[in-house]
Amino acid sequence: MSAMSSTTTTTTISTVGLPSRRNTELALLAFAVLIPCFAYANVGLALNGEMPSGMLGYGIGLGLLAGVGHIVVRKFAKYADPLLLPLATLLNGLGLVLIWRLDQSERLANLAKNQGFKFVASAPNQLLFSAIGIGLFCAVVVFLKDHRILQRYTYISMALALILLIAPMFFPAKFGARIWITIPGLGSIQPGEFAKIILAVFFAGYLMVKRDALALASRRFMGIYLPRGRDLGPILAVWAFSILILVFETDLGTSLLFFGMFVVMLYVATERTSWIAFGLLMSAAGAVGVASFEHHVQARVDAWLDPFGGWGKSAASEQISQALMAFGSGGVFGSGWGQGYSDLIGFAANSDFILGTVGEELGLAGTMGILMIYAVIVERGVRTSLAARDPFGKLLACGLSAAFGIQVFVVAGGVMGLIPLTGMTMPFMAAGGSSVIANWALVAILIKISDTARRPAPAPAPTTDAEMTQVVRP
Amino acid sequence: MNKPVRRIAIFCGLLTLALLLRSNWLQFVQADSLKTNKHNHRVAIARYSHPRGDIIVDGKAVTGSLEVNGIDYKYRRSYTNGEMWAPVTGYSSQVFDGSQLEKLYDKILTGDDDKLFFNRTVDMFTGKAQKGGDIITTLNSKAQEAAFKGLGDKRGAVAALDPRTGKILALASTPSYDPSKIAGGGKSEEANWTTLEKDKNQPMLNRALRATYPPGSTFKVVTAAAALENGLYTDPDQRTQTPAKYVLPDSVTPLQNEGNIQCENVSMREALRISCNTVFGKISADLGNAKMKKQAEKFGFNNEVLTPVRAEKSVYPKDNRPQNAMDGIGQASNRATPLQMAMVVSAIANNGKLMEPYMVDKVRAPNLNIIETHQPKQMGQPLSAANAQKIQSMMETVVKEGTGKNGQIDTPGVTVGGKTGTAQHGVDNSGNPYAWFISYAKTDNGSPVAVAVVIEGDNETARDDIAGGALAAPIAKNVMEAVLSTSK
Numbered sequence: 001m002s003a004m005s006s007t008t009t010t011t012t013i014s015t016v017g018l019p020s021r022r023n024t025e026l027a028l029l030a031f032a033v034l035i036p037c038f039a040y041a042n043v044g045l046a047l048n049g050e051m052p053s054g055m056l057g058y059g060i061g062l063g064l065l066a067g068v069g070h071i072v073v074r075k076f077a078k079y080a081d082p083l084l085l086p087l088a089t090l091l092n093g094l095g096l097v098l099i100w101r102l103d104q105s106e107r108l109a110n111l112a113k114n115q116g117f118k119f120v121a122s123a124p125n126q127l128l129f130s131a132i133g134i135g136l137f138c139a140v141v142v143f144l145k146d147h148r149i150l151q152r153y154t155y156i157s158m159a160l161a162l163i164l165l166i167a168p169m170f171f172p173a174k175f176g177a178r179i180w181i182t183i184p185g186l187g188s189i190q191p192g193e194f195a196k197i198i199l200a201v202f203f204a205g206y207l208m209v210k211r212d213a214l215a216l217a218s219r220r221f222m223g224i225y226l227p228r229g230r231d232l233g234p235i236l237a238v239w240a241f242s243i244l245i246l247v248f249e250t251d252l253g254t255s256l257l258f259f260g261m262f263v264v265m266l267y268v269a270t271e272r273t274s275w276i277a278f279g280l281l282m283s284a285a286g287a288v289g290v291a292s293f294e295h296h297v298q299a300r301v302d303a304w305l306d307p308f309g310g311w312g313k314s315a316a317s318e319q320i321s322q323a324l325m326a327f328g329s330g331g332v333f334g335s336g337w338g339q340g341y342s343d344l345i346g347f348a349a350n351s352d353f354i355l356g357t358v359g360e361e362l363g364l365a366g367t368m369g370i371l372m373i374y375a376v377i378v379e380r381g382v383r384t385s386l387a388a389r390d391p392f393g394k395l396l397a398c399g400l401s402a403a404f405g406i407q408v409f410v411v412a413g414g415v416m417g418l419i420p421l422t423g424m425t426m427p428f429m430a431a432g433g434s435s436v437i438a439n440w441a442l443v444a445i446l447i448k449i450s451d452t453a454r455r456p457a458p459a460p461a462p463t464t465d466a467e468m469t470q471v472v473r474p
Numbered sequence: 475m476n477k478p479v480r481r482i483a484i485f486c487g488l489l490t491l492a493l494l495l496r497s498n499w500l501q502f503v504q505a506d507s508l509k510t511n512k513h514n515h516r517v518a519i520a521r522y523s524h525p526r527g528d529i530i531v532d533g534k535a536v537t538g539s540l541e542v543n544g545i546d547y548k549y550r551r552s553y554t555n556g557e558m559w560a561p562v563t564g565y566s567s568q569v570f571d572g573s574q575l576e577k578l579y580d581k582i583l584t585g586d587d588d589k590l591f592f593n594r595t596v597d598m599f600t601g602k603a604q605k606g607g608d609i610i611t612t613l614n615s616k617a618q619e620a621a622f623k624g625l626g627d628k629r630g631a632v633a634a635l636d637p638r639t640g641k642i643l644a645l646a647s648t649p650s651y652d653p654s655k656i657a658g659g660g661k662s663e664e665a666n667w668t669t670l671e672k673d674k675n676q677p678m679l680n681r682a683l684r685a686t687y688p689p690g691s692t693f694k695v696v697t698a699a700a701a702l703e704n705g706l707y708t709d710p711d712q713r714t715q716t717p718a719k720y721v722l723p724d725s726v727t728p729l730q731n732e733g734n735i736q737c738e739n740v741s742m743r744e745a746l747r748i749s750c751n752t753v754f755g756k757i758s759a760d761l762g763n764a765k766m767k768k769q770a771e772k773f774g775f776n777n778e779v780l781t782p783v784r785a786e787k788s789v790y791p792k793d794n795r796p797q798n799a800m801d802g803i804g805q806a807s808n809r810a811t812p813l814q815m816a817m818v819v820s821a822i823a824n825n826g827k828l829m830e831p832y833m834v835d836k837v838r839a840p841n842l843n844i845i846e847t848h849q850p851k852q853m854g855q856p857l858s859a860a861n862a863q864k865i866q867s868m869m870e871t872v873v874k875e876g877t878g879k880n881g882q883i884d885t886p887g888v889t890v891g892g893k894t895g896t897a898q899h900g901v902d903n904s905g906n907p908y909a910w911f912i913s914y915a916k917t918d919n920g921s922p923v924a925v926a927v928v929i930e931g932d933n934e935t936a937r938d939d940i941a942g943g944a945l946a947a948p949i950a951k952n953v954m955e956a957v958l959s960t961s962k
Contacts (some may be wrong), residue, residue, distance in 0.1 A: 106545045264485075268478040311513055322515060327500040328508020329516050341516050364501035368494055375490040382483040386476055398479050405486040409493060418496040 016456050021082035022074045028086035029070055033063045036093030039337055043101045046338030061127060062093050065134045074136040077451035083380050087373055088428055088443045092130050092436065095429030098357050099123045102350040106345035122350055122431040124454045129433035133440030140444035147448050151392045154205030161198040164191035169248050178249040179423065192254040193438035197445065203262055204395035209270055209271035215270035240263045243286045250296045253410050253422030257403060259283050264402040265395055304420040319345060323415050327359035333365025351430040352423060371412065378405040379447050387453035397449045400442050486693035500575045518568055523611030527583040527606030528839065529563050529575055531601045532615045537563060546659065556652035558622040561645045562613060562833065570667055571690035574783045575609055582607040582837055589845050605840035612641035612835045616956035621646035630929035633812040634953050637820035637914060637921045639850040640829030642781060644953055647681040666886040677780030683785040687928050690897030693804030694912045696818055697754045698742055700761055700769035702861040710743040710868045713736055720752040724804035729755045729799065743868045747876035749894065753805045758802020763793050766802060772856035773828065781833050788814035804897060815912045815926035823914035823921035826862035828853045866891050873913065880947035881913045883955060889916045890954065892943030906931045911946030915954040923957040925950045
């Protein structure tokens with residue numbers, strides 16, 4: 001830096017940019033690795049009275065992943081936001097501990113046995129998925145030289161997203177929702193998680209081109225700007241698509257997420273509040289319409305309205321009641337790591353319902369802490385969007401952060417009984433490969449955009465023969 | 475484009491705020507009600523995570539805790555001689571909650587009660603597992619055994635009291651159930667539970683406290699007490715004004731006597747000895763509903779009794795004149811629990827003083843310190859000592875030379891008074907009759923035992939008044955003898 005500045009002291013645009021903050025990131029990462037390690041030790045001591053045997057391997061594993069991530073960022077995205085990586089690592093690490101803790105539950109093992117399938121510990125898989133996720137993160141940071149390259153793939157993204165979203169319809173439904181692509185022998189992936197990112201790319205590219213048409217050509221009616229009929233096309237198409245997902249894949253969460261993300265990006269691109277109104281109206285109409293005839297969705301709504309009323313009658317009600325009782329039993333300070341009974345939630349305790357374990361074992365304090373971590377990730381994403389210098393980057397960063405935020409709200413709100421439950425995973429924490437991998441990719445893109453946003457302008461090549469110019473200030 | 479982005483940031487902030495508010499609502503405002511929600515399994519898990527305190531009779535525990543180390547529960551409740559003691563202990567089940575003493579004293583038994591706070595704290599610092607306190611009952615195991623064995627496979631109940639204190643000495647109900655069969659949470663326990671629930675013999679009904687029966691002729695002692703207390707007659711041997719054929723007031727229906735007995739103008743003593751319906755029906759009619767009801771209420775009718783296990787309210791209702799006359803012989807709408815009739819006898823045997831019945835004598839902390847002792851309490855004085863003694867002498871005549879001969883005890887120094895009863899019920903008395911016997915035994919130190927026995931008859935049970943003496947009196951006798959032999 002100092003060598004560089006000595007040669008560029010006289011250039012017109014200062015290239016002395018913001019501090020890179022890489023050391024801040026490193027220090028935070030140390031905490032992000034240490035905190036889950038302590039949590040892990042805590043669970044082991046609470047459950048078996050001794051330090052867990054996998055302690056060293058786990059600590060080194062997480063540390064290594066974080067280290068690799070950090071080195072890659074330091075090298076290829078020097079000016080990236082310093083909070084995103086540590087926060088994601090912390091959530092990922094805590095999620096691993098929670099999953100491991102639930103793996104130790106005899107109750108869940110017994111439940112699996114009674115239902116006739118083998119109980120498999122999820123933590124080793126989750127560690128593997130986390131490694132793949134960090135791998136993808138590094139790959140994106142290294143190979144995506146500039147996020148604006150993504151703009152070229154606007155329509156390819158659309159096609160890809162469509163394929164990913166439609167594909168699960170041809171695969172058997174699991175647990176009442178058709179959101180998996182099952183490859184025999186290999187396992188299954190949840191394409192919706194990846195489609196979230198790819199769709200954001202498509203929306204950003206599409207809206208950047210069309211924003212003027214959508215924003216300016218409108219009629220004024222009763223004080224609000226109504227979009228022209230033909231401009232309504234895309235929003236109607238996305239809406240119809242969301243409804244299709246809802247109907248054919250019975251996946252309320254994904255359709256809500258996509259539609260929400262689209263409306264947010266449309267609003268940012270056009271700065272027209274009328275789109276928000278339209279979006280809300282249409283999503284409400286769609287949700288009510290589908291809920292009136294889809295049994296699966298109806299059951300979820302009933303379970304939300306009166307969780308304890310359906311006890312013994314509906315599995316959905318029982319599960320949400322169990323989650324509520326887990327939160328309540330945790331109280332303000334929680335029962336402590338490994339000392340709760342959130343495994344009573346049963347099915348999906350370590351995926352969709354993982355926040356229940358947080359609620360019971362870490363209490364209100366822990367739940368609020370975790371929610372705040374998510375909120376800070378979203379906040380960093382939005383800040384990146386604000387700082388981004390190109391409209392595509394702005395749109396993409398804002399869309400991805402909003403999607404992340406909506407997803408957290410939909411899952412956490414569902415588990416806590418604030419809104420009807422939808423089958424979605426808590427980013428980074430919940431067991432499930434697709435979710436972890438996709439969210440690491442999402443963070444990688446945000447890191448890339450923030451790097452570009454905060455990077456000082458490149459220094460012009462110093463030419464020896466050119467006269468140095470001075471800015472003459474009036 | 476920054477303005478809408480900032481608004482989106484605010485929107486995301488609002489979403490977060492909603493989640494934070496919700497988690498505060500769940501984990502702070504509603505935390506306690508969710509913690510103790512009836513569906514919350516954690517309550518039962520905590521209850522069985524350490525050995526439960528015991529329910530103790532005569533120095534011996536009739537309950538226990540079995541270490542099972544299950545997935546959910548570490549311990550399970552066990553019962554010694556569960557069927558016999560079920561009407562006292564109730565049950566404590568991992569999945570079906572609990573009942574009676576097990577439920578009422580749950581906090582003591584688990585050790586969570588505030589009174590055991592000091593013990594808990596000491597245990598916490600010395601690293602010992604939490605222990606529950608014990609409930610020491612007033613029951614007499616010999617008397618209970620006599621009652622339970624006596625009832626055998628018949629449907630019925632026995633309640634025995636110590637008239638001097640109100641201690642419950644025996645509380646049997648048959649058919650009974652074994653609480654250890656529903657203590658666990660497995661498939662077989664669930665099947666057992668369903669079987670018990672569906673059983674038309676209602677094995678889980680505590681007949682001694684919770685079933686009300688028409689008291690039949692045993693109610694005549696209450697009517698006699700009312701006659702003496704209200705001065706209708708002052709002497710047991712005074713002739714009553716009873717016509718040979720007595721027609722119920724406001725009615726044309728004659729009131730019949732059982733069999734071929736001579737009841738015209740007989741004394742109350744004689745009427746009680748041979749169980750004249752006409753005499754006591756007329757007394758009830760002469761006194762009127764208000765006075766009869768008042769006397770019955772003094773004995774405890776129309777009120778729930780907490781022993782502390784709740785006993786069903788026995789009833790003496792407001793009735794019209796013919797009904798009230800029938801109430802006087804226990805054959806109309808008045809109904810009584812076995813405990814209530816035992817209370818009636820105990821008040822008479824205790825010279826008019828009615829002691830409040832109770833079954834928990836002491837509550838003991840895990841370190842054997844007594845933390846609660848029940849003091850006997852007088853509930854009331856249904857009749858004067860003089861009148862009580864008059865009724866005693868009448869009841870003794872019943873046992874000596876009347877319908878209650880089966881209740882006689884030969885031990886020198888012991889006098890027994892009693893009254894038989896056979897209650898008809900159902901439409902046109904079509905139901906099987908209930909055989910009753912109520913009695914007390916008396917020594918020089920007052921009366922140590924009063925007992926009420928009821929047996930739900932079957933098709934072969936005789937419908938006359940002899941049934942009570944034949945079926946119920948021998949059981950009462952055995953219970954009294956058991957108490958007499960242990961109180962020496």
